[in-house]
Amino acid sequence: MADAPRDGGPLPGARADIDPDFFGYRSLLDPDEQALLAGLRAWLTGNVAPIADDYWSRSEFPHQLIPELAELDVMGLSIDLADRKARRRLLSGFVGLEFARIDASFASFYGVHSGLAMGSIAQCGSDEQRERWLPAMRHLDQVGAFGLTEPHGGSDVAGGLETTARRDGDEWVLDGAKRWIGNGTFADLVVVWAKDVTDGSDGGVRGFVVEKDMPGFSSAKMENKMALRITQNADLTLDGVRVPEANRLQHADSFDDTNSILRSTRGSVAWSAVGVMTAVYEIAVQYAKDRVQFGRPIGANQLVQDLLARILGNLTASLGMAVRGAQLQDDGVFHDEQGALAKSFCTSRLRECVGWAREILGGNGILLEYGIARPFNDAEALYSYEGTREINTLIVGRSITGLSAFT
Structure with a gap:
């Protein structure tokens, strides 16, 4: 050298x-x-x-x-x-x-x-x-990503999670948004954390594996960062995304x-x-x-x-x-x-x-x-x-x- x-x-x-x-x-x-x-x-x-x-x-x-x-x-x-x-x-x-x-x-x-x-x-x-x-x-x-942080929830996400999951038969319907998601623009699957509102009340936090081709799921690259510019951080949108029960992480309940x-x-x-x-x-x-x-x-x-x-x-x-x-x-x-x-x-x-x-x-x-x-x-x-x-x-x-x- x-x-x-x-x-x-x-x-x-x-x-x-x-x-x-x-x-x-x-x-x-x-x-x-x-x-x-x-x-x-x-x-x-x-x-x-x-x-x-x-x-x-x-x-x-x-x-x-x-x-x-x-x-x-x-x-x-x-x-x-x-x-x-x-x-x-x-x-x-x-x-x-x-x-x-x-x-x-x-x-x-x-x-x-x-x-x-x-x-x-x-x-x-x-x-x-x-x-x-x-x-x-x-x-x-x-390639995987991890969806926890939200547009309105960073440090307080533990008590202020806005993304929701509602049980509908053998599926779950996810609605909400995630922000600052690394790998989010090209990940094949994203582990999304959402609040269970199936019974109309807080049923705890659950984890779901959302695959990129599921209808209602979209990602947009965050631009103009001054740091970690190679990292592809994304805004994720979940608009009535239907996730099968088989994609709910079975040991994630809170x-x-x-x-x-x-x-x-x-x-x-x-x-x-x-x-x-x-x-x-x-x-x-x-x-x-x-x-x-x-x-x-x-x-x-x-x-x-x-x-x-x-x-x-x-x-x-x-x-x-x-x-x-x-x-x-x-x-x-x-x-x-x-x-x-x-x-x-x-x-x-x-x-x-x-x-x-x-x-x-x-x-x-x-x-x-x-x-x-x-x-x-x-x-x-x-x-x-x-x-x-x-x-x-x-x-x-x-x-x-x-x-x-x-x-």
């Missing part, structure tokens, strides 16, 4: 000579797990990194990469399948880190499909439903079931934040070594070294939290407040890191080809989705005090 030009020109997509794992957390992985990650990193570096800026600029998704990605067999790694045993959450966490290191939008695609959509079917579906959908989703023959999915994926967002921090640290270190001002590399200046040390500190602390969270998940003792703390802490530290890295790069930091501008913007989305910092801190605060501050 060639070094970056001494005049501070565009940086290479991979920086193998810089080790961001300061405390050696990857040593917790088995050799076969490390080999899987190495193969994934090579594929992402060779296929996604060279085109990410272009697709980000055009706000488009590189659909042509999906068949090749499927061959890596990294979807739904933590799910037990007929011909593949569940792998450790620690491994799937590092997989998410590798996606985010190259591009946060591609990590979002992975997280929505593998974590939210496949996770919902795995946790809340019947054996028949798991056999019906998960093998195809594993191989990306079918928002507690929905929240069991979110508990896991908040930890995944923490891993994404660590992945983006990994990238900006590598870029900033390389730039500091290669950018010459006043006759020497800017990395020889105390203020620059201070910023690099701050970025590394945030990265290392966040990675440690993500690793421990994955271990707790593997042990089956991961709680809501732990996922909430990991998500809010790691994404907050990411926000600091992208600012410091952009500062190191100076004016070049706002140019896509120097590597910082894209994560600088994408960090804003990670900071907000799957629960804002404020909502997650209230979950943690309730655990600390035993008192709820939710209104």
